[in-house]
Amino acid sequence: MRTRTRVGILAIQGDIQAHRRSVERLGCEAVPVLRARELQSLDALILPGGESTTIAKGLDRLELYQPLREAAQGGLPILGTCAGAILLGRQVEVDRHPVESLGLLDVVSVRNAYGTQVDSFAAEVDPGAAPGLEGLRCVFIRAPRLRDAGSEVEVLARVDGSPVLVRQGRLLAATFHPELTEDLRVHALLLRGNGRDVGCAEGFC
Numbered sequence: 001m002r003t004r005t006r007v008g009i010l011a012i013q014g015d016i017q018a019h020r021r022s023v024e025r026l027g028c029e030a031v032p033v034l035r036a037r038e039l040q041s042l043d044a045l046i047l048p049g050g051e052s053t054t055i056a057k058g059l060d061r062l063e064l065y066q067p068l069r070e071a072a073q074g075g076l077p078i079l080g081t082c083a084g085a086i087l088l089g090r091q092v093e094v095d096r097h098p099v100e101s102l103g104l105l106d107v108v109s110v111r112n113a114y115g116t117q118v119d120s121f122a123a124e125v126d127p128g129a130a131p132g133l134e135g136l137r138c139v140f141i142r143a144p145r146l147r148d149a150g151s152e153v154e155v156l157a158r159v160d161g162s163p164v165l166v167r168q169g170r171l172l173a174a175t176f177h178p179e180l181t182e183d184l185r186v187h188a189l190l191l192r193g194n195g196r197d198v199g200c201a202e203g204f205c
Helices: 016-025 052-061 067-074 083-088 185-192
Strands: 004-009 031-034 044-047 078-081 089-093 105-110 121-124 138-139 145-148 154-159 164-166 170-176
Touching: 044 052, 044 083, 044 170, 044 185, 052 067, 052 083, 052 145, 067 078, 078 083, 078 185, 083 089, 083 105, 083 170, 105 164, 105 170, 138 154, 145 164, 170 185
Parallel strands: 004 031, 004 044, 044 078, 078 170, 089 105
Antiparallel strands: 105 145, 121 138, 154 164, 164 170
């Protein structure tokens, strides 16, 4: 009987290896995902940051849009980071290159809202973050903003007043890159969405 938690990482494009390291530090098995059938044996899934247009084209080419929607509707915990957060939203606001979203998270995603690559920065979350997330450091790279959140969307953390980490049911969206720091708290939140106790992995507790 399988006992190790299996966390899928959408492997079309993006910072896949950094997410893999975070997942493995929490004692889980990291599984690259490129086919619909690979979703069936997962305990959780990560949609990584990267280039949202490229990832969206890959989702279309691999016919993954509907399987991902069905997996989420079936209760699979999903974390979207940066581009992954963009794709989770009900709508993507862009000035060019329209992107089809998954329509799972009741927010509007605004691409590149903080500027270009040279405008990347890191900042701690504002005071008042959800318990356990105090002092979380966030790395923003061509980051989106999330706006017009629906009533079921819970804001877990803000930076300069803007939501940067939100939750709706078993869906999590981070506009930053948690995999680029040593802090495992965001990945741990994903696993707790499936009832997994990950609090003591590699000194995390």
